[in-house]
């Protein structure tokens with residue numbers, strides 16, 4: 001991987017084959033991780049409930065690759081990819097999903113509350129849009145202290161209908177904060193299609209930036225290189241003092257809203273078409289013209305990593321019940 | 331000892347923290363040039379500039395939420411919600427985010443945020459500018475709740491709230507801003523979770539908060555004339571609560587009245603009564619009496635407003651009821 005300095009040169013530049021291959025590896029790791037999580041959930045091993053982001057891996061990978069380690073993110077209920085891409089080891093993530101002390105939130109969080117302060121993950125959030133204002137505050141702290149860092153919030157198309165979203169973007173623009181608002185637009189809010197929750201066409205959702213006078217940067221969320229370059233440009237703009245950016249990425253959710261969702265609301269043909277034409281991993285694999293053995297080796301590598309994560313998690317320590325009260329106050 | 335008004339005492343704590351600590355800054359609606367709707371932050375913009383005394387848009391969710399984000403990054407923000415009625419607009423960030431980050435992260439995150447707000451009846455603001463909502467927040471693990479009733483307390487407790495590593499809801503009472511009181515020359519921090527015994531007595535304990543501390547002290551004088559000796563305790567911090575001081579007082583006096591301006595039903599008095607009956611059951615000689623507002627949204631017309639909220643006479647009557655039990 002290149003250094004931050006190289007990566008932030010104005011306008012970015014096309015990525016080398018090696019860089020793209022490393023993106024492919026991470027996206028595949030996220031994919032295999034989430035498939036495994038689905039499998040283990042169905043086997044009854046994981047408590048609670050889960051949302052996977054299968055089909056949206058290029059967003060997590062492209063955006064987080066453009067961020068520096070000292071930049072921070074806030075994530076959503078669909079959080080595994082963001083957490084992996086920001087740098088949390090998969091075994092600590094898996095351990096969290098198993099509710100173990102070794103988990104990235106020590107078993108207190110679960111799938112929708114993945115935290116890892118060390119790598120700048122300020123937490124996934126189970127309240128739609130709940131993490132956005134905190135990112136405004138983090139960006140404010142960076143600005144007040146003169147630190148060259150950005151704060152980025154992930155959220156979906158559904159989240160843009162909340163008052164929280166509006167208040168946060170308005171304030172961030174007013175104070176020209178170094179924030180990037182990553183709109184992960186998959187066209188669905190649970191079972192509700194964009195046509196039923198947005199008063200404007202789904203592909204025009206980025207227009208909301210104009211209401212705040214905010215810089216809008218858009219990219220195809222299924223093309224990791226496009227995402228990465230757009231995120232680099234967004235980061236650069238946010239750091240320049242010109243204010244925050246709405247980074248609008250069109251993507252697609254190739255599975256149900258939650259694991260086990262029968263998806264009665266979704267047209268099977270549409271899904272099949274998207275699966276065949278817009279899977280970000282297949283797109284990148286085809287573009288790289290990866291030889292079969294190379295692909296197989298890559299797959300075997302990440303699959304082994306995920307298996308090791310499951311073994312690590314299963315061998316993990318169960319929290320003591322009374323430790324439930326340990327972190328209520330600092 | 332110098333005298334300050336309650337308003338000046340709040341300002342004094344803010345000014346000292348702003349002077350001594352770069353991490354401290356203020357955000358809220360109309361707090362800069364105007365000095366806040368209660369004139370508490372007057373003069374601070376001039377001294378500390380617009381970076382550290384920030385007017386915000388009318389965005390209660392973003393005010394609290396950005397305070398949380400800055401706090402997690404190591405700042406010590408003090409945000410102001412103009413009226414506590416408007417806390418309702420920031421409930422999500424207070425209850426789901428500020429209170430829970432630390433536990434949800436398995437202890438990785440600290441949220442040293444102070445949320446100042448004010449409310450209280452007595453000036454006919456109507457139903458949406460005078461509620462007393464402090465009890466709502468006592469129900470939320472992860473928050474701390476402070477309600478000071480005197481200049482000395484408000485100054486020392488605000489300081490401790492700013493320097494607490496947890497989110498603190500800091501309630502001020504609108505009608506107390508002009509009251510004067512002696513304060514130590516130098517600001518003395520008052521630890522959270524410590525009650526103040528305002529007046530010692532033998533027969534009845536009144537545990538009161540906010541404006542009702544002053545009403546309780548008046549009622550105590552009235553009762554004294556009848557030969558009833560009243561102890562008045564102000565918990566000052568509702569969460570965490572100084573159960574020890576309160577229980578010790580009731581064990582001594584054997585009777586108890588709780589008093590606050592918030593509606594009685596589900597109010598903080600209910601929590602106090604539960605704590606006291608458990609800690610002093612064998613000592614109690616009478617049922618615990620609760621004084622609070624009648625169960626109605628605050629009406630506008632002064633006669634109706636005064637009818638709804640409690641006064642010294644209500645505390646006095648409650649004291650009489652407890653001693654009447656023999």
Ligand SMILES: Cc1ncc(C[n+]2csc(CCOP(=O)(O)OP(=O)(O)O)c2C)c(N)n1
Nearest residue numbers: 078126127128156157158159186188189190
């Ligand atoms: C404030 C709030 N309302 C409702 C929900 C229930 N809910 C969870 S996810 C979701 C849809 C969110 O849609 P979007 O923001 O587009 O994200 P996506 O699920 O598509 O990733 C809803 C309604 C919630 N978690 N929080």
Ligand SMILES: [Mg+2]
Nearest residue numbers: 156157188189
């Ligand atoms: Mg969506």
